[in-house]
Structure formats: structure tokens, C-alpha cells
Amino acid sequence: NLSWNTTDDTLRNAFSSYGQILDSIVMRDRDTGRSRGFGFVTFSSGAEAQNAIASLNEQELDGRRIKVNLANARGSGGGG
Template identity: 85%
Template sequence: MSAKVYVGNLSWNTTDDTLRQAFSEFGQILDSIVMRDRETGRSRGFGFVTFSTSEEADAAINNLNEQELDGRRIRVNLANAKGSGGGGGGGGYGGGASGGGYGGGGAGGGYGGGRGYSAGGGQGGYNQGGYGGGGQQGW
């Protein structure tokens, strides 16, 4: 059964391909994607890598969490490790994509989102961080 890994604190320069390359030594990758702002196309600072087995995903987490990729210390977690909360987090990131409209609407939204992902550490945290960033922006 496949396993999806969340990768946070990515450099703006990290692409789907460099993400795949960094994780490929730990197993067969079914998919790798860096989430991008719908309006600007700029990286949102996090992405996902899907491995063919959970053992491969665990190896990647154990070896790459807190390691450097493209000059940034990345965070690597199992994307669906939170059970039903993970599902909510997934919805949150989907909502974040539509919220990308609101984030992209204000130039500060991009920086707010940036703060959110680095402070959040998880999909749910990303969303809350995004709102927090928005609040600071409104100050």
C-alpha cells in the first residue's frame, strides 16, 4: 500500500524533480509535487512525496527529516499519520488552494503563508499559521 509523506520548509527553488531526486534513494516514488500558489505559480514552501510502500516512506522520514535540501532544513512527516485529523488537514490544504485566491490577492498574503508553513509543521498548522500570518498582515 502506498504512503504519502509531507515535506515542509522547502526552499522557493525546490521543484517537483529535485524533490523526487532527494527522496528517490529511499524507494519507488509514485508521485512528487511541490504545492504552488495558483495566482503566482510560486512555491508555497511544502509538498508531498508518495512512496509505493510505507516502509520506504518511513526510511525517507527517518533519513531526511531535519536534513538540508536546497539550503533549507526540511521537515518530513507521514502525511496521513494523524488519522481523521489528517483528513481534516488534507481538507485544509485543499481549502488553502482556494484560499490561495485570498493569499494571492494581497501581496502580503504570500509572506503570511510563508510564515504559516514554517511555524505550522503540519497541514493543519499550515492553515492556522496562514490565518495568523494574515492577522499580522492586517496589523
């Protein structure tokens, strides 16, 4: 539930004080380039991720209250 104006850099900056960020990305529509309203931040450790969740969940970023949680790990195969 990110603001449509949140950029990759804004996302990274918001989370950077909670640990070493390996990657951060705001997901965008591949046709329009418009933000899809969510993103991912990858920390170097689970403890750092938990610290960010505890500190930033339900806080405001770019004028919107954000939800911060752990993403489900991607599966290695197709469904069935």
C-alpha cells in the same frame, strides 16, 4: 518548509534513493505559480516512506533544513 527554489524534480531526486516514488509535487500558489514551501512524495510502501523520514527529516535540501513526516490521509467527505 521547502526552499522557494525547490522544484518537483529536485524533490523527487532527493527522495528517490529511499524507495519507488509513485508521485512527487511541490505545492504552488495557483495565481502566482510561486512555491508554497511544502510538497508531497508518495512512495509505493509505508516502509519506504518511513525510511525516507528517518533519513531525511531535519536534513538540508536546497539550503533549507526540511521537516519530513507522514501526511494525514484526505477525508472522503466534507466537514460538518
